[in-house]
Amino acid sequence: MKIQNAWLKAMTAAALCMGLGGCGGNGDSVAGSAGTGSAINPSEVGSNSPATPSAYRVVVNSQNPDYAGVSRTFQAPACSQNADTPRAGGGVYSIHLTSASGYTIAFSVFEPKSFDCSKGNPLVFHGHGFGGSRETTPSGLLKRLVDNGIGVISIDQRGFGESTGSVRVLDPDYEGQDLLQILDWAEAHLDWLRYRNDKPVGNRQYNAVMGSTGGSYGGGYQLLIHNIDPWKRLDALTPDITWNDLRYSLNPGGAYGIKDFKPADGEVTPQGVVKTGWDALLAFGGEEGSIAPKVQAGNFQAVPSSGLDNLIRETLVRGVAANRFPAGALEFFRYHSASYFCDDEVAGTQSFLQGTLTPKYPQTKPDPVDILFSQGFRDSLFNFNEAWRNFQCYRNLVAANGGKGDVRLITHQNGHILPVSAYGQPVVGDLAEQGAQNGLNTIEFQRPAGPRACGDLSVDDADFAFLVSKLLTADESAAIAKQDTTGAFQTLAANQNKICVSMNDDVGQTKASAGAATWIPVGQFAAHNAPAVKGGNTDSLLDPVTFKFDPQSDPTSAATSGVLGLLRDVPAPAAVPVYTPASDVALAGIATGTVSITPTVAQLSNPACTQILAGASQSPVGLLGVDPACDPIVFLGLGVYRNNAWRLIDDQPTAVRGFGTRHVELNGVAEHLKAGEKLAILVYGYSPQYPVSGSRDPLSPVVVVQGTLNLPIAPFGGQ
Template sequence: MTVVPFSKLLLVALLGATLGLSACGSDDTPAGVAGPNNPTNPNEEVEQAVVVLVNANNPDFEGAPRDFTAPACSASSEEPREGGGIYSVNLQSASGHNIAFTVFEPAEFNCERGNPLVLEGHGYGGSRASSPRGIMGDLIEAGAGVISIDQRGFGESGGSVRVMDPDFEGQDLLQILDWAEANLDWLRYASSPKPAGNREFNMVAGATGGSYGGGYQLLIHNIDPLKRLDALTPDIAWNDLRYSLNPGGAYGIENFEPAEGNIKPTGTVKSGWALLLVAGGESGSLSPKLQAGDPMALQTSGQDNLIRETLLRGATANRFPEGALEFFRYHSPSYWCDSEAAGAQTFLQSEVTPGLAQKTPDPVDILFTQGFRDTLFNFNDAFHNFSCYRALEDDKGKKGDVRLLTHQSGHILPLSPSMVPGLADLTEQGAQNGLNEIEFQKPGGPFACGALSIPEAQFAFLVEKLFTPQEAAAIKNASESNAFTTLAANKGKVCLSLNDDVGQGTASENAAVWVNENTFFSNLGPQAKGQPTNSNTQPVAIDFTPGADPLNVLTSAVTGILRYPFAPAVMPIDLPAGVNVVAGIPTATFEIAAPVDMLMNPLCSQIYSATAMSPIGLAGLEPGCDPMLFVGLGVNRNGAWRLIDDQVTPIRGFGKRHVELTGVAERLAEGETLGLLVYGYHPKYLATASRDLVTPLVALRGTLNLPTLQNLMP
């Protein structure tokens, strides 16, 4: 390491004190004068000014041997070499497998204050970037370096895919950060209350990516003892993989006990997405190794055998085993956010012992973005992540700057009549004659919240958090984007995308609304998991009891599948005058009942017990015990009912239970009607349906709480 004279460090410290750095514990405005010298507030405790310096001059590593890779600032800080280089790195992980990533150097090195680092991650089944993609190019030009990562098992990284396991993927990711600190002399460091242990400075780093590339960001922050990430921008990420892959259970609730007269709800396997993820995960992991001629690829890569076991047992038994659900929870932010105690991760092959105990994460700046049309990681995932990380405080009571923007894209099941010539016209004609549109979901819409582009918002957020105020101002002035001013003007608000221009690439006018965070949490979603939404409107009574109207008879099992091509059962909902927007998470108390008491098997509890003891359940055969329905809010537009944002929520089993429906956002035009749509089968749950052949008809009763807004003009 280069030994830095004290006089130079003092000069750097004085320079850093005048700059400040919003990402590392300082306020957006310069610190004032402390104590009694401040006449407006003599008791004010003012944070120390932030010192910014380059890694090559970081005194924390004095005496520690470091052999910088491709040094830029070590030899001569006055004349750094040219930036913009790209090179790949391979490390051996603690589990003995390769970790592959690519370093994209900043366009220009700053050997006085260093350059921020941003991690970039791919989606499930993907691989690292070989050239700048997404916002990487803008970040590099602005002065940040980027490391694009092949996550464990994907691309050129080895090992089996365990889906962001803290003990495997998590440790690999921390090893990449360790490598960066030891090998990149141009990294930016700053002093602040954030450094852990005996460090005076901590690296200035952010992260970006969507889906699987969003999940890794939260994982790093949750487990890194050095707290090295300052700003995260996860798009379409999960909160609890149990909910994402098996919705309907009582997840994230401490010491859950059903209310009197209620049942413990059971999850439903989201088989449409499960099948797609299996195919994408196996292909994305195995293909690069097989193409490279790796003779051990089939033994060492692909999805982990524990995940394969889970999917096989889920398909056979029509439900995921409890031990596997706990395994997936350990790989989720909910493990760190929720007070629910961790359960045993038990498999047929072994029992997995987690390496990390639950703890509350530290506060951090995060821009969450989520698509309302996303049917894998939906709006509820973002809502609960936003709620968790927004509330975190450090030991001085300081919180992170946590935001939420929504859009009309995300995980879209890529199967639609429009993909087959002529079939779209046929299904449209069928819909006009009372038939249902047979498709997984409609194409995604704009990757924007109103006029605010999501990528531009992510770039602006990272710039604000990782660069000094002076640098950020210069980057903003050189940009034509409205994201900098829009984010600044709407701090403390959530952007809800109301756009319904399906399949169009740009947002239309008046396609979003900014809602104050207090209103958002008070009226547009549950106060906590398992609690109702405090609606501005009266609860809506729901009653689908078999009666005179044959179109509203609820079918399950085989009859539900046969019924699907026809229009769903619908209950129109009258909204109060002036209420024309549904936006947020509806909640309900729903009871599935047999239309005739004798249709309900009195031996259900014994059958459930036998199912739990069997490694493959009872092949899903639970006669008279296991009805399934799929419910969602819909709108009658141009004479036909259609689901809002293509979202349905499964309800399973006889009895009464609390239900958190999937969040949606829609502005109703003049003459349009809101309704509750109920299906006995839905293709998003492709291979999942009730196998209870004794119960072809059921009743649904209860109350529904709607998240609504008033008088939003078209």
């Protein structure tokens, strides 16, 4: 999610939009008192079943029987009807549509450099990150596509850039309808679109050849289109650093995405912890990215209906106040996620203080499709677990449909990173520097990002090769591959059933450094069964390991469950060594197992915890998160001992909340462990990625943490 000068610029935007009622009063949120019915505006979303499209003639596809007999009004003819005198390509222009609810949908069209008047040209959609806006001139990957005969449409998502309305975070019933309207516009106005008959849908024997690209929010929109488009018009998707389940992204630690989860005898249901670092930054960035462009353009009438939707503001306010998200809001965010369509978990009620939502779309499994997922192991907003669940979901769809479809996964060392600099200069940066000069430790949110590449394979090169190979003919693709000097075409072709695992997270290394990446066959990928099914097997070189941290036996490294652990390294994390490899290995995947949290003094446990938590969940703000002797929170991670210190691998702490034993899945990591290097379980009482959502339990400051974990250890075969 792209944040631009989020901290300082957001202050101006936030001043325009104080409180829950200050912005977003556009009729999109729930109207009336709580429980009064649906928040969906039927005039905007339309009916559940699309009307049969009108038959029309396609100039460059005159033999297409689906569109014979009726002409369309094109934006500008690319080719004459006899295809003898095509005009030049390469045009750039912007379009502003009006959505069904009266808001603006803005996007830019980049014509292919040259038109193919016999077969037409494919089209790729591009989406920006959260808080960002569309591209208005092609550059980078988009220019490479245009130069090679593929048109591009870059979109301002609802509420951002020149598009108006409130930001509902890719709601199928709002952003989803705007996106489908753009696809409809492209078919009605671009006479150079390519059609082919290898994917008939409904009464359409021919379908437009379309793909998509983008990262973060620009990855989420791609999955949304594919999951709700009745004509299945996207043929190839390339989402980078995007989410599978926003419940997990924003409130990790719960039993989200674990198929058929039921606590075993004696186990408790995992509880989520509000990821306040990212939640706050996204709130500021969302408000600024939506409101500021309208102010700068003088479009002041759009300001009151811009910014985050009131439902999202309510969720964030209640989440921070109560130290937990309300259950109804979690269901709202799940509806905005691929997991809603992928998983078998029954959907719950989307309820708010402002009312209850009735979603438009049923939980229908999407069709198989060609997708290249890419994901950063250093990403602390959408971590590797999200990419793995997406990869599993869409790969399973391919397997269930006779193997038709190509689903890939590559990783890198970039993504959503929270260094101190993310919060803007000079305010926080100056304070940190002054503190260091006075001998104070600086809170290290995360180390800087590494290469956006898996070894020698950059994400942009991989996306380009994937889109070209899927959208163009074999001969066209081969001709482009022959001129390509990156090696991406050959690399993808040679590793179709492998995952590229990036292990280069040391700042200063180049993407091609020794040990930077390894390709692991999907069937041998460590922990390849674990995330989908509770207690699933871990394909590892190791038997499960046990660990125990008891602060009474090691008081010098005591990690607290609350306010005492104010800095990442002071006090030092409790480190419980669990493994030392005899030869080089790859730590790559998701560690799973069980973790137990118990009080150091049994008498401090509260027998009324169940009743307290039940009562808190019924309150708009819970008990302000103060749940006496009921709510310890610790953070676990895998660490490697280097340069005389323990280092948290990939900056990935996993929140574990509440007394009792529960099934856990640590955040996925990847590391090249050399012979003799120590691996440990690190235990923290505080994480700066969760600045105001640590334990607020005054009676559980110190706890015992122990468990059993399956570690994803595989042979190393890196570059």
